[in-house]
Amino acid sequence: MNASVRMGRVLGVPLRIHWTVPLLVMLFGYSLGSQTLPAGVPGRSDTTYTVAGLAGGLLLLASLLAHETAHAITARRKGIPVQSITLWALGGMTAMSRPRTAGAAFWVAVSGPLTSLVVGALALGAGIGLHALPGWAVPAAVLLWLGWVNLVLAVFNLLPAAPLDGGRVVQAAVWRRTGDQDRAERAAARAGQALGILLIGLGWIAVLGGVLGGLWLAVVGFFVMVVASAEHRHARVAPALRGVRAADAMSSPVETCHDWLTVQRYVDELAPATRHSTLVLTDFEGRPSGLLSIARLSRVPVPQRETVRLRDVAMQTSRCATCAPDDLLEGVLEKLSPSSGLPLLVMADGRQLVGIITARDVSRIVRRQTLRGTGNQ
Structure with a gap:
């Protein structure tokens, strides 16, 4: 992804940070510190809410990195070369070569959402445990928020449309049934285009109804549609390049x-x-x-x-x-x-x-x- 900066390595894989990542941390941190925490744990100082919101944003970033790292680790175990991990405002992307088998594609795809589910469950469990202790109400609320966000992230990523992980699962299933990887990629990409259009429509309906959060849904839908369209073009072009020196x-x-x-x-x-x-x-x-x-x-x-x-x-x-x-x-x-x-x-x-x-x-x-x-x- 362009406009990203290399920030070292994660388990040997180059890590790149897009310029929108600070925007992600500030946006979620501000929402957590100015709305969620004051409503759930009232009576604290503005400094407490600000620091807790920033910590929550950074923890969310770490959980996104864990999601993408799971993809990279699983890909390497399946013999798939991994080029880089890039984090940006709408999540992350792990650049890797094409899987050699439908089974490998399936396990690479589900490893990310499974990791988000584990992180979400651990955060919820820790939050519930801290909530029972006196003086830990704010950290407990941050962990509970982090847990629910990761659970939502996992469920959203399992929607059956590329470039989401659920689309990769669909791709693996079609590939296994038909034996045609290119056809499977085109099917998942078409589903992604349809999902993107649906999310854009729902987002604008929400905005017109006075829910400004619908704008974020429309942005996500636009991203899904653009990437899915690019993947569909690639799936049509790839067979023509096969065997060409x-x-x-x-x-x-x-x-x-x-x-x-x-x-x-x-x-x-x-x-x-x-x-x-x-x-x-x-x-x-x-x-x-x-x-x-x-x-x-x-x-x-x-x-x-x-x-x-x-x-x-x-x-x-x-x-x-x-x-x-x-x-x-x-x-x-x-x-x-x-x-x-x-x-x-x-x-x-x-x-x-x-x-x-x-x-x-x-x-x-x-x-x-x-x-x-x-x-x-």
């Missing part, structure tokens, strides 16, 4: 340009002869130093083009993902990290640049394979 998709020969040239000089002298949408920049020693999208170059304001150099607006090659010519394109695309993505540098023997793969190249391969009858509708 990076060398079959890359643009070659590569168009290069010196990175010290100004934008204006490039526009005046070299742009008319450029055939590709992405250029490879080279430094004074002829080594690749960056990738430059023509579309990005066009956004440089005209008054600045005389002073801005190409390297100033390019993506450095150190941030680009690489692969070998014989690598399978589908596997390479699955392993792309949120910070890299396309385009890809195709390197022979890990040193010599022989081509690049852009989004346009991938689309070209998909169209070609679909015309041959290998893509699914």
Whole structure:
């Protein structure tokens, strides 16, 4: 997920935090400290409510991390490579490769909600126990709130629609029954699109009825619909990429340009002869130093083009993902990290640049394979 920052590792898996996470902590912390706790445990100071609300928000964040970590641990035990865990305002996402069996997909999917159920039960039990002790009413209320939130999170995640965990369960069931993983992914994604539209509709009905909390439901529905639509597109495209090598998709020969040239000089002298949408920049020693999208170059304001150099607006090659010519394109695309993505540098023997793969190249391969009858509708 873009706009996230790497914050270390959890059991060896890179952990990324989206910029909306502080918003999540503040939103739930404020709601807990200003409404839930004063109503349930009246008579405390504002400082007590504020600190308890902040603690509750942080505990909720920790429980979301536990949910995603369960997915990662189970995936690794099933032999599925895990790329990263990302937390953001609407929960979390664990990036991993495709499961090899329907059984593995099922256990990876249910591990998260089961963890949330366990966390919820433990928090409720601890809250009930502390409530019986004098002087522990506020911590007990925070734990009770945390327990119910985790139970709701677990139930919501088990709704039978992608990208929710319940959608992964549906996917595993369809895959096991039909033996067709792509068909199963499309079925779960269509269910996710329908659920997203339903949540958006219910959210706006609630808002029109004066319940502002419906806006949050609409936001969740929008997220579900967008991600489910993306997964549906991926499920249609993936069969067309199966068996395709990076060398079959890359643009070659590569168009290069010196990175010290100004934008204006490039526009005046070299742009008319450029055939590709992405250029490879080279430094004074002829080594690749960056990738430059023509579309990005066009956004440089005209008054600045005389002073801005190409390297100033390019993506450095150190941030680009690489692969070998014989690598399978589908596997390479699955392993792309949120910070890299396309385009890809195709390197022979890990040193010599022989081509690049852009989004346009991938689309070209998909169209070609679909015309041959290998893509699914």
